[in-house]
Amino acid sequence: MARVAVVLKVFPNSVDIQPGELLERIKAKLPENYEVMGSGEEPIAFGLKALKVIIAIPEESEGGTEALEQLIKSVDGVEEVEVETVHRLS
Numbered sequence: 001m002a003r004v005a006v007v008l009k010v011f012p013n014s015v016d017i018q019p020g021e022l023l024e025r026i027k028a029k030l031p032e033n034y035e036v037m038g039s040g041e042e043p044i045a046f047g048l049k050a051l052k053v054i055i056a057i058p059e060e061s062e063g064g065t066e067a068l069e070q071l072i073k074s075v076d077g078v079e080e081v082e083v084e085t086v087h088r089l090s
Contacts, residue, residue, distance in 0.1 A: 002059040003089045005037060006068060010051040011044070013079035019051040025075045026053065033058055034068070056089060 012022055019041045027036055037054040044050050057068060065083050072081045 003056045004059050005087045005089055006055050006057060006065050007084040007086070008053050008055065008068075008072065009042065009082040009084055010053060010072060010078055011080040011082070012048070012051070012077055014077070015047045017077045019049050022051050022075070022077055023053065025077060026051075026072060029071060029075055030055070031071075052084075059088065 010022060010026070012019070019039075023036070023039050030036070035056045037056050039051060039053040042050045042052050055068065057065075065086060069081045069083065072078055
């Protein structure tokens, strides 16, 4: 089964939410066949940090990245999700 890597920028809804804490919440919500491949932080402004995360999903995922975006947006503490890039994994 082919997989794709989706690079997301996840914006927290408060400066009080740490990116590591947000990552753990995201991991807990992901379906079994989704995998976090990497993550990092990106300063935004006034102490706010976005979480950049790379998630591998099945290429055949219904709805493409839309379903993943909606799943991440449903995580407590997430304000917005932005897809930066999508790469096919070999």
